[in-house]
Amino acid sequence: MxxxxxxxxxxxxxxxxxxxxxARWVEVASDPQADCEGQLKQIFxxxxxxLQQIGSSRNDLLQVTVYLASLTDVAILNLLWDAWVPRGHAxxxxxxQACLQGNYQxxxxxTAATG
Amino acid sequence: MxxxxxxxxxxxxxxxxxxxxxARWVEVASDPQADCEGQLKQIFxxxxxxLQQIGSSRNDLLQVTVYLASLTDVAILNLLWDAWVPRGHAxxxxxxQACLQGNYQxxxxxTAATG
Amino acid sequence: MxxxxxxxxxxxxxxxxxxxxxARWVEVASDPQADCEGQLKQIFxxxxxxLQQIGSSRNDLLQVTVYLASLTDVAILNLLWDAWVPRGHAxxxxxxQACLQGNYQxxxxxTAATG
Numbered sequence: 594m595x596x597x598x599x600x601x602x603x604x605x606x607x608x609x610x611x612x613x614x615x616a617r618w619v620e621v622a623s624d625p626q627a628d629c630e631g632q633l634k635q636i637f638x639x640x641x642x643x644l645q646q647i648g649s650s651r652n653d654l655l656q657v658t659v660y661l662a663s664l665t666d667v668a669i670l671n672l673l674w675d676a677w678v679p680r681g682h683a684x685x686x687x688x689x690q691a692c693l694q695g696n697y698q699x700x701x702x703x704t705a706a707t708g
Numbered sequence: 709m710x711x712x713x714x715x716x717x718x719x720x721x722x723x724x725x726x727x728x729x730x731a732r733w734v735e736v737a738s739d740p741q742a743d744c745e746g747q748l749k750q751i752f753x754x755x756x757x758x759l760q761q762i763g764s765s766r767n768d769l770l771q772v773t774v775y776l777a778s779l780t781d782v783a784i785l786n787l788l789w790d791a792w793v794p795r796g797h798a799x800x801x802x803x804x805q806a807c808l809q810g811n812y813q814x815x816x817x818x819t820a821a822t823g
Numbered sequence: 824m825x826x827x828x829x830x831x832x833x834x835x836x837x838x839x840x841x842x843x844x845x846a847r848w849v850e851v852a853s854d855p856q857a858d859c860e861g862q863l864k865q866i867f868x869x870x871x872x873x874l875q876q877i878g879s880s881r882n883d884l885l886q887v888t889v890y891l892a893s894l895t896d897v898a899i900l901n902l903l904w905d906a907w908v909p910r911g912h913a914x915x916x917x918x919x920q921a922c923l924q925g926n927y928q929x930x931x932x933x934t935a936a937t938g
Contacts, residue, residue: 694918793834
């Protein structure tokens with residue numbers, strides 16, 4: 594069986610799981626008291642940190658699913674997203690509205706290639 | 709690192725991302741002015757086109773997640789789906805209701821095997 | 824093309840699809856007349872059965888997406904989840920609220936490694 598690498602395992606979840614050169618993880622803002630724009634900026638920063646941690650980069654994103662607490666925030670998502678995604682290396686993206694826990698305004702599920 | 713192939717890259721997303729013999733993509737109807745049945749027919753047709761483009765077929769679908777703007781459309785989804793999915797080669801499928809952008813009535817996330 | 828193994832294929836979906844050492848499947852409670860706690864217990868039991876069927880175990884879970892009909896049930900989800908997930912081998916987990924079909928209170932999408 595291909596090796597499974599788990600980073601940041603708590604009793605509830607792992608921060609990242611890597612298997613067969615694919616990393617999967619979920620990001621919500623570390624500080625959910627921020628508004629949606631603030632939370633999205635945190636999430637992009639956190640994804641960046643995770644990518645560095647696993648030896649990957651923004652160029653290696655395969656798929657991102659974005660759950661937004663309110664679709665009225667799609668405009669700000671797209672503004673930040675377009676500036677963040679590397680030209681020519683964009684992942685596939687789904688984006689739907691879903692009620693999220695606590696004050697979370699956005700929850701991302703990320704799949705990325707790893708070496 | 710395994711090669712990543714991106715098809716139809718815009719500044720926001722790729723139409724399809726292929727990595728380690730797995731293709732991932734998202735489909736919404738090209739013409740969202742159609743009703744849900746019309747949008748679903750478009751989506752099935754578009755998936756077909758994408759499968760051909762990547763050298764795969766309906767037999768290679770691994771997983772489909774269906775977001776419906778209204779679960780009242782599950783009946784028409786199932787009717788079209790059952791006629792479309794090849795007997796003996798059905799993917800796994802999740803289907804939940806979620807508010808979608810604009811007039812989209814359905815958004816599909818697809819995972820398929822590729823050669 | 825890597826072999827695709829489908830278990831429990833109906834005309835609508837497969838119970839499990841395995842490809843390139845990754846198994847994907849969806850679980851809802853066999854008896855949706857139970858309340859959310861009852862449905863969650865069924866789902867954990869059913870996942871267990873599926874893992875055994877494919878020669879994997881709870882230690883091999885990669886990613887779980889939980890759709891809850893009501894986020895008021897997150898507390899009971901976490902209680903059951905924390906007791907069920909093997910320490911040091913937790914998957915990544917996303918959890919959002921989404922309207923589900925019929926009386927389903929929870930729908931799980933699971934990705935697991937297989938030998």
